[in-house]
Amino acid sequence: MSLLTNVMDHSLDDGYAEAAARKQADGAGGLPRTARAKLFLAVGLVLAALVVTVGAVQARVAAPVVAKEREELIDRVDRETESADELESAVDKLRDDVSSRQREALKQSGGERADLVGILSGAVEVHGPGVKLVVDDAKEATSGGGGGPRETAGFSDTGRVRDRDMQRVVNGLWASGAEAVSINGQRLTALSAIRAAGEAILVDNKPLVPPYTVLAVGDGKNLSTRFQNSADGLYLNALQENYGIRTAISVVDDVRLPAAPSVIVRTAQPKTEKDAS
Numbered sequence: 001m002s003l004l005t006n007v008m009d010h011s012l013d014d015g016y017a018e019a020a021a022r023k024q025a026d027g028a029g030g031l032p033r034t035a036r037a038k039l040f041l042a043v044g045l046v047l048a049a050l051v052v053t054v055g056a057v058q059a060r061v062a063a064p065v066v067a068k069e070r071e072e073l074i075d076r077v078d079r080e081t082e083s084a085d086e087l088e089s090a091v092d093k094l095r096d097d098v099s100s101r102q103r104e105a106l107k108q109s110g111g112e113r114a115d116l117v118g119i120l121s122g123a124v125e126v127h128g129p130g131v132k133l134v135v136d137d138a139k140e141a142t143s144g145g146g147g148g149p150r151e152t153a154g155f156s157d158t159g160r161v162r163d164r165d166m167q168r169v170v171n172g173l174w175a176s177g178a179e180a181v182s183i184n185g186q187r188l189t190a191l192s193a194i195r196a197a198g199e200a201i202l203v204d205n206k207p208l209v210p211p212y213t214v215l216a217v218g219d220g221k222n223l224s225t226r227f228q229n230s231a232d233g234l235y236l237n238a239l240q241e242n243y244g245i246r247t248a249i250s251v252v253d254d255v256r257l258p259a260a261p262s263v264i265v266r267t268a269q270p271k272t273e274k275d276a277s
Contacts, residue, residue: 099124099259126180129220130255131227135169135236136211137161138244159243161210163196165236169214170194172232177223178216180257184208187260211246220251 138159170188173181181188186203193204200207216223227233228249239245 125257125259126217127254127256128179128217130178130215130217130252131173131220131224131249132252132255133169133173133214133216133227133249134211134247135161135166135214136246139246140244159245160199161201161212161239161245163194163201165239165245166201166212166214167194168232168235172227172230172236173214173216173218173223175232176218176226176230178218180217182215182257184213185258187258189260192260215252215255215257217255217257220253224249224251 140159166183170181170183183194183203186192186206186208188203193202195202195205197207201212202208228237236245236247240247
């Protein structure tokens with residue numbers, strides 16, 4: 001208690017008190033005493049006040065300019081967004097036109113087999129019995145780091161669904177008798193590609209967001225049984241047991257799949273001497 005009382009009664013260290021007393025005795029402490037020192041102090045105070053005042057004025061003047069630039073930037077973003085929406089709408093209309101022309105061409109060249117060709121190629125919408133398979137990341141995906149076989153630079157999370165997993169799922173459905181397949185509304189054809197970009201899964205260069213809903217048209221009950229008993233179905237089950245990836249498959253009476261955006265086959269031609277010249 002005596003120590004606490006001493007600290008409270010003598011909050012200023014004795015050494016500091018002695019130094020302050022010596023300065024006061026020498027005339028070096030306190031306010032300046034000479035006219036020159038007082039003049040320097042006054043000039044310093046005036047300069048400090050001037051700097052603060054100028055800064056406040058500049059900030060007040062610059063505020064409307066910054067606000068105006070911000071509004072102009074927002075307006076520009078809105079205009080560009082509207083332009084992008086218009087372009088996207090135009091692209092959708094052109095895709096619909098291309099799809100309709102493709103269907104007409106199939107009818108003219110395919111005869112009675114046109115409908116079957118359109119379904120198998122993905123050029124037309126299709127509906128019928130089938131299955132619905134939902135694949136999702138693990139509820140609590142944990143970061144990998146133990147050198148597991150599913151770790152890659154793009155998917156360090158062992159609880160994440162990868163592009164290779166979805167490739168096996170789709171191939172397993174085709175092999176089990178599926179007549180048409182889509183992922184998150186993207187119709188798959190013989191030209192479709194399932195790839196990864198960073199940590200996103202792309203289907204025909206369009207990024208998908210989990211959960212991944214796979215719809216397949218076919219003999220629903222048999223298709224479900226065959227897929228679950230296939231090597232790819234067992235692979236998906238192993239992902240669920242070992243990594244917590246969530247899956248659910250169900251038989252659906254009527255599955256509806258949209259037409260593919262494009263089924264144009266592009267081929268490369270060798271460059272001739274005439275083209276080179």
